[in-house]
Amino acid sequence: MPDDFIHRRATTADALPLSTLAAQVFLDTYATHGINEALAREVATVYSAEVFERRMRDAAVELWMVEAGGYTVGFVDIAFATSCPVPGVRGAEVFRLYVQRPFLRRGLGRALMAKAEASARARGLDAIWLTAWAGNQAALAFYQSLGFRDIGTTEYVIDGVGYENRVLCKTLAG
Incomplete structure (x- = not known):
């Protein structure tokens, strides 16, 4: 991670800037x-x-964030108790x-994903998985460059309308 960025575990005091960045x-x-x-309803409910705060109080969740000059510029939300929509896959979910x-293309996403992998390994897990919108080609290419494989599909539903998401998985080396 570049020297001018600070990465750290998020606390409940970070909830407002994290939710605003997420929105x-x-x-x-x-x-x-x-x-x-x-979309307005989705942001108001899912990204509040x-x-x-609830996620950060959950022992089965870790949020790591990146700051630049005291400003929140990125985060990874890792869930350890969710089930993959593709049967037979076990591991941590990179929820977001x-x-x-x-701040894209400055190594922050890679550094946050490395933190997700380290967190999964620390909990004895040997895989991480995630879902990404099928229309987000940049994200899909990014994850594939990190060694994720496309293993299936699922839907993300907003206000009763389903959007195709790809399910990606990466096996972690010892």
Whole structure:
């Protein structure tokens, strides 16, 4: 990770900036035609500071964040108790990896994913998995460059409408 970035474990005091960053990255990625009621509801419910606080209090979740000059610029949310939608896959879920657009291609995503892998190994797990929107080619290519394999599909539902997500998995070396 570049020297001017600080990465650390998130605390409940970070919930508001993390939720705001998450909403920004979500809308930047998915609201390509503008913001409708469904997307607004999704952001208000799924990306609230209260949701982030709950996740950080959950012993089966770790959130790691990156700061630049005291500002939150990215995070990874790792879940250790979720089930993969593809049967037979066991491991930690990279629930979210979000990096603010101005900080893309600076090694932050790779560093956060390395932290996710280390956290999974520390808990005795030998795989990590995630889901990514099928339309997000940049994210899919990024994960494949890290050694993830596409193992199936699932749906992410927003306001009753399903969106195809790819399920990706990586086996961790000892």
